[in-house]
Amino acid sequence: MDRTNRTERYEVVVCGGGLAGFCAAVAAARQGARTCLVQDRPVFGGNSSSEVRVTPHGAAAFHAYAKETGIISELMIEERAANHETIFENGWTNSVWDMTMYDLAMRTPNLTFHLNTSILDVRMNGTRRIGSVVCLVANAEVELELFAEVFVDCTGDGIVADRAGCEWRMGSEAREEFDEPHAPAQASGDVMGSSIHFKTKDTGAPAPFVAPDWAAKLDDPDFFYKQGRNPNDVRGGYWWIEIGVPWHTINGNEDIRHELTKYALGVWDWIKNKDPNTMELAKNHALDWIGQVPGKRESRRIMGQYLMTEHDPLNKTVFEDEIAYGGWFLDLHTPGGLLAPTSEPASAEGYVETTSYMVKSYCGPYGIPLRSTISKDVDNLMMAGRNISVTHAALGTVRVMGTTAIVGQAVGTSAAIALRRGIPIADVPSRAIREVKQTLLRDGCFLPNSANEDEADLARGALVTASSQEACTGSGVQIGDTAERKLFPEDEHLRQRKGQWLAIAEEATLNRVSVCLSNLSDIAQTVEAVILPMQHIWDYRTELGEPPLATTVLTIAPGAHQWIDWDVGLNRETGLKPTSYVRLDLLANPHVAWHLGEIVVPGHACAYEMGEGKMRRDWNGPTRSFRVDPPQRSFGPEQVLSGVTRPHRYTNLWRSDSGEKLPQWLELSWSDRQEIGHVELTFPGHLLWEYRGYAPFYRDPQCPKDYRIEAWTEDSWVQVLAVAGNYHRHRRHRLEKSVLTEKLRVVIEATNGDPSAAIYEVRCYRPSK
Template sequence: MQRHDAELQRTPRTQTLSADLVIVGGGLAGVCASITAARAGLRVVLMQDRPVLGGNASSEVRLWALGATSHMGNNNRWAREGGVIDELLVENMYRNPEGNALLFDALLLEKVAEQSNITLLLNTSVFEVEKRDADTIGAVRGFCSQNSTMYIAKAPLFCDASGDGIVGFCAGAAFRMGAETRDEYGEKFAPTEEYGQLLGHSLYFYTKDTGQHVKFVPPSFALTDITRIPRYRQFNAKEHGCQLWWIEYGGRLDTVHDTEAIKWELWRIVYGVWNHIKNSGQFPEADTMTLEWVGTIPGKRESRRFEGDYMLRQQDIVEQRRHDDAVSFGGWAIDLHPADGVFSEKPGCNQWHSKGVYQIPYRCLYSRNITNLFLAGRIISASHIAFGSSRVMLTCAQAAQAVGMAAALCTKRQARPRDLTEPAAMRQLQRELIRAGQYIPHVSLQDEDNLVRTATITASSEMVLDELPAGDDWVKLNMGRAMLLPVKAGPMPTVSFAMRSETPTEVDIELRTAEREGNFTPDRVLAKKTVSVEAAAMAVTGTTSPTLAHSATALCDIEVDFDVTIDEPRYVFVCLMPNEQVEVAVSDRRMTGVLALHHESNRRVATSSVQTPPEDIGVERFEFWLPHRRPRGRNLAMRLNPPLASFGPDQIRSGFARPTTQANAWIADPADPEPTLTLCWDQPQTIRRIEVSFDTDFDHAMETVLMGHPERVMPMCVRSCRLVDDEGRTLAALTDNHQTRWAVTLSEPVTTTRLSLVCEHPSAQVPASVFDVRCYG
């Protein structure tokens, strides 16, 4: 029994913590920054004001996490984010392909708890900053409502990943809210006052079918006049959760201080919408349905944006400008919403894509006037227009990984964030990020410590792509369809397709490529041909003489010689233009770096298969050529002559661990019974650590909640392999793998002149492939 006499007043228990880095905010940005920094050796305090991690991706909000892949609805091929966030997404796919938000919560908690260098403070709201001097933070104060404890967290470095920027705000960091005018940065997409200057909040609901009649009595605060929502006719009994992302409100208010009022209005809307679905009589299928969950906190989109040494802007995204200090990338559309949200007569979003991914410079990730403050998440230094793209969670997460690694480098160098803009320091930061799995467009790994740099690389076999054999199925040419192929410099191989038609007809075929290096928008036509598909014969016609090919009744084997020389290694698109009368054979073979695309739109992120912006908004017109999700997505059956030799063992030295201008992967011959990649040195090498990168399909978006996925393991991922030295000893073995990266630290270094990676094919239809192998002493 405890008894305490009366006192004049008491104060909560206070606990002081010291660390190398204090991160405030436990959304995906804070989580990824924390794990990255902790793995780099820093002691981290992570302060999160909610009971779970994940922010808008958590079970409290339940928004699917997305980034540059944009639901696979733009031309950003192989653009899923790398590093820690990739590890989390791939693991969530393995454990939780159904998209259960509670399981994603548990995964994030597990991954943070596994890091002994992280002190996690949940339910702890930071409310005050202590300054060492005018431009330096000394500590932050937070209060945990669950254990009535005041925490004082001290560190040389701080990261604000809080969403609303509470640390930067209290520290006096320069920030802005609202939209810049067109004149400030020359951004032609700058919104009018009538459209609004802020994106609002959203709050979601889940439903379920109970199989029996359910009565719904709305709360008294529910919206009664559903026609106040101009788009109310779009509501139905099937869509729920973040499929209704456009239930949005608050863009005309202060999205920091008016959040509680915004939440109440969103509750009114949600319960009013459900009352409409249940009780209007328009949705009889809702009779047995009930509300399973309604959000209790709104998902925020926009509030404060803090100023760094550089402000990302529209031109960086659309023109894909390059920066010497690039440390991350984005690729979501510039996606603005009307400030009136769900009550607006306008469409719920106004989004325009770029032709490819864009770099995010390091100078956007720290405060310009608080010398030890990093910025992460949606508060980074970006204009309102650029924020429309950089705000999405996976973009935030990967940029935050750069912050975590930068903090580690600052600690080693006893430097401040701005100091890392010095060229040698920046090269080191980029190198460490890429080694940890980060992808930075146009920045390859330059690693003098990697022993593979001096090795001779051979393989037991390599894929020489002469054929993607036809399976049993066909697809109609009711839209443009293409094969995306990595070709070498030199004459373009002839390409053959199996086509069939009930009547004689013609098909136009185009050879295209991307105008900008590394893009996958087919905006440059290299050659055009027209092929005749006839009942018993067909020919290729064009600028050259007709070429006869094999045929059968109603089945034609079309061989196309484009008579083009490819100027440098690059991806090309072999585009079959639409003809409703024609069908093309498809293949069951899948392989790294080769993909079928389709000229169509993805309604989640675009309204047409051709982006056609209004005049003078600074956005480009172009076509969308998109992959289909598995199991629907399959390659077109084809033959190449001469075969495509783009997948040799030396590809693992490209410095990129995903397809870019080439596949950047060694791919074994499918017939190889034991695919083996071998590294040989003239002199014995002492090796302690080996790092291997596999193909977990960076083109697959891996949405975290609500959307289901057809597989737990990506089909191109090597499941089993082993590392063998020059005496035949197995140094390490991997079984039942599903992750992108395999890092082996040997208990005792091995000295050897040869190291072999012996793999198993993922399946009979998918040959083994490896992006990268690195060895360190």
């Protein structure tokens, strides 16, 4: 039987079904474009899938409240609510994640997909336009030719762009080309390597392992403990099982896979049978799974309208065409991986977070421009994923999957808008960027330099009131000497400067701040304290170029858990700005501990100084102990109209009084009657930590569980919609019947555990035509 040939026509064809391609295809389809997604594997997710099992990382690994939202957030929230599996660094992913993505693809109108389908060739329509891509469906002897108006290359290796004749780069740029701090002195073709992971299972009884003869023979402890390859988790994982150079990361992929398999087995043999630090821990663990699809970090980078260099993330360049953001550090792995003298630099340093390397590598959150996703050589080609237009050094931060996912959503959205408006994709950054940004924000995404300006959003013209609002008094201290928590944890010692953000209310009055400290010595100690005005929650500067709002020296007598008061006497006249952040910093004194708070106060993050006048997010505690007088009314109902759906320049959150029982309500009122057909809500949750910070079957306690929407009609409140069992943060409701009303209420009857009702944003729209 001869090969079957089929032809299909779409408006958008997305090639590659990793997180970037998946989000691009779903976004384009949701925006009304007839879309086809082509994936060469049997499952979606690329490196995050159950075939490769790389944990999706992003900005939240280094910045509080920086979790990526939009389509990727929908997926992660759904997977965590459904999955029994605990997340650890790598190797954990099971098919629940695959099916979460498959289910969303199946439920998305306008979206067709082809799995197990590889791109064979590109057929051009002229010199600057792709007419179609030719694909082969594995095991089916079917050749597909897919025609479209816009193509999106999310293949990682840039297969479509390469076949279309686009310029691309591969390897490291020389230092002299862009003067990038991380660039080598000489250009080279060296790229970061690929990894495979393995997973083990605790069998409850001794489980012997005998490595095959062809496995790598690893007998030198220095290979692991002095070269940045710490086998610290007998459950498996290990991103550092990485090999690239001397093999070509594209053409030598099968050789790389085989070498990685040899080394993965050799690493487990070391952990299981040779390493005195792990042998006993691994005694009952058996090898349960080993990957056979290398997780690739780098290959071709397609040249676009703009080439991002590492100066952009380091300097937080503000782009007019900003459509996504990143926040992972400049994470450039050593070419060769296991074959190199040392592993990735930060790992080789033992992840000491205050080294000069980490200081120069820490960046973000920073914006990513649309122009870096638009091919400069082909008029109907866009890119998303690790193959976008960036230098090798910039790729170190842009390449992580949380970042590529939101870039993908922006690309799919942009492609659909270009088609709808009948303009070339090359012109979207200059002619349609406002619509792209506003669409992304409405669809649940976040942009550091944009806010809701949607003229169609009726809520923006409303007066907002609420049944109650929380006043921030601070956070007490969890005291206890348990197996989980020492009396004076190491992360509480003031070995370096530490800071706590405080949200200042509209009244702009701060009479007193207090902190809970312990003096670990036998004599009185002093600590310098300073209060600085902050631009936003990710303002990590210690030197602002202007005087601080207040300074003092605190004296702490010997003893534990003392509340130390500071009468700061700040107000508008002394420079305190309403609805803004300040940061309370305590300077270093290793004899003193500043204790973590017993609760997480929303929007109140903490950090420590890593060096060279730069702070970084404090991983172990999002809120340190503090008290403020007077209590700051920083969670008012008006915050739902700030246009921003997370803490940034302020809390941007309405939160009801935790001392009052649910239900609690938020009300919008207008001077004139409005016809409302759609209500869109953004709730708190899944923002503070990165993916692996959330437990199996997790439903964020802050997220409203049961709520209803009521409209004021004929002198009474009438329910127009009710929701039970919610755990998603972004909900879009089309009312069964539009309502004419002057007042609308969102009544939150129950949360998933938090005592307060809370909302980031409410939007209202007229009925769809």
